[in-house]
Amino acid sequence: MDTTVQKAFLHSAYRLAIGGMTLAALPFRGRDKVGVFYGGARAGDLGGPLVKVKLLQQRFPQAFPGYSLIYMLSNAIYLPQFAIDRVIGAGVPIALNQNGVFYKAWFPDGWERKNERMSGLHAAASHVFYQSEFCRACAQKFLGSRSGSSEILYNGVDTDMFTPAEQRASRRPFTFLVTGRISASTAHRLKSSVAGLAAAREGGLDCALKVAGGIDDSVLTDIQAEINRFGIADHVSFTGAYPHAEAPALYRSADAYLMTKHNDPCPNAVLEAMATGLPVVYSASGGVPELVGDDAGVGLPVEQSFEFAAVPEAHDIAKGMEAVMKGREVMAVNARKRAVERFSLTNWYARHETVFHKLLGGSTQ
Numbered sequence: 001m002d003t004t005v006q007k008a009f010l011h012s013a014y015r016l017a018i019g020g021m022t023l024a025a026l027p028f029r030g031r032d033k034v035g036v037f038y039g040g041a042r043a044g045d046l047g048g049p050l051v052k053v054k055l056l057q058q059r060f061p062q063a064f065p066g067y068s069l070i071y072m073l074s075n076a077i078y079l080p081q082f083a084i085d086r087v088i089g090a091g092v093p094i095a096l097n098q099n100g101v102f103y104k105a106w107f108p109d110g111w112e113r114k115n116e117r118m119s120g121l122h123a124a125a126s127h128v129f130y131q132s133e134f135c136r137a138c139a140q141k142f143l144g145s146r147s148g149s150s151e152i153l154y155n156g157v158d159t160d161m162f163t164p165a166e167q168r169a170s171r172r173p174f175t176f177l178v179t180g181r182i183s184a185s186t187a188h189r190l191k192s193s194v195a196g197l198a199a200a201r202e203g204g205l206d207c208a209l210k211v212a213g214g215i216d217d218s219v220l221t222d223i224q225a226e227i228n229r230f231g232i233a234d235h236v237s238f239t240g241a242y243p244h245a246e247a248p249a250l251y252r253s254a255d256a257y258l259m260t261k262h263n264d265p266c267p268n269a270v271l272e273a274m275a276t277g278l279p280v281v282y283s284a285s286g287g288v289p290e291l292v293g294d295d296a297g298v299g300l301p302v303e304q305s306f307e308f309a310a311v312p313e314a315h316d317i318a319k320g321m322e323a324v325m326k327g328r329e330v331m332a333v334n335a336r337k338r339a340v341e342r343f344s345l346t347n348w349y350a351r352h353e354t355v356f357h358k359l360l361g362g363s364t365q
Contacts, residue, residue, distance in 0.1 A: 025065030035063030040078030132287030156348025164277030196317025279331035
């Protein structure tokens with residue numbers, strides 16, 4: 001069996017199994033306390049959805065079969081629509097954490113079909129947490145309007161875990177960090193970062209690029225060719241994938257964060273970088289401008305589009321790098337302050353708890 005077909009079959013089988021288990025365990029009582037079932041979404045250390053479920057389970061442990069509400073992530077939908085309809089009909093509230101949507105620029109084949117499934121959950125959910133204003137706008141554009149309650153709730157970051165280095169190393173060159181999974185659909189992020197570094201160095205800036213995270217083989221081959229073409233092989237390093245527990249030390253090993261991904265809805269990596277005291281040079285698209293603001297980094301102009309992935313020009317990236325290198329000390333303080341005041345994991349937990357109790361009829365247990 002073809003690998004792609006096999007994965008699709010296993011995914012469908014898993015969804016059907018989760019749907020059956022969910023219906024078999026439908027609670028007819030239990031609304032007197034918060035018991036969260038995550039609808040088949042798994043917890044782990046690699047990848048945004050896995051980490052998010054892990055964080056939530058630290059405060060709201062998985063309750064199955066005795067659940068009183070269901071929490072689902074838009075980028076990890078395992079509960080079939082028939083099961084969603086049944087549990088809603090049985091009076092079980094569903095809270096949805098809505099991240100991005102599918103569109104042509106990054107998912108050219110079948111984005112309409114993907115959105116159709118997502119729209120069913122979006123419409124049926126009892127309450128929706130949109131991860132940014134950008135996420136809400138995208139949902140309205142691609143998924144349609146909804147009549148239920150909703151709010152903007154940015155992702156949370158553990159500001160006790162992600163802290164600035166006690167003393168910044170007197171390193172040269174100034175190091176910009178890029179993290180995350182890089183596939184063909186996000187290759188523009190790495191390609192533009194490399195081009196920006198080359199332009200910055202050509203302009204006389206003593207800077208380097210550190211890339212941490214898994215990279216598809218075809219993307220890595222192309223990027224290494226670009227690096228060699230620019231003649232900057234000595235100034236770009238790759239450290240590979242890393243578990244979440246090692247992330248704080250990784251951020252502390254750099255001086256600033258570089259995010260040129262197009263239309264990123266609400267990247268946890270940007271919040272983690274800010275909490276660690278890293279200014280951010282970023283593509284002024286998606287939800288990132290809402291996270292960084294005007295005083296914790298430098299936004300780079302890009303065309304707004306859902307048809308193609310727009311990236312900042314190399315010379316604009318170089319200018320952003322220069323501005324951050326010159327203003328790093330103030331921007332670093334602002335980044336940390338903004339993360340603590342606006343995106344604390346403590347506040348994120350508290351808002352979830354308030355909404356959960358409200359969905360369950362005002363219980364305070």
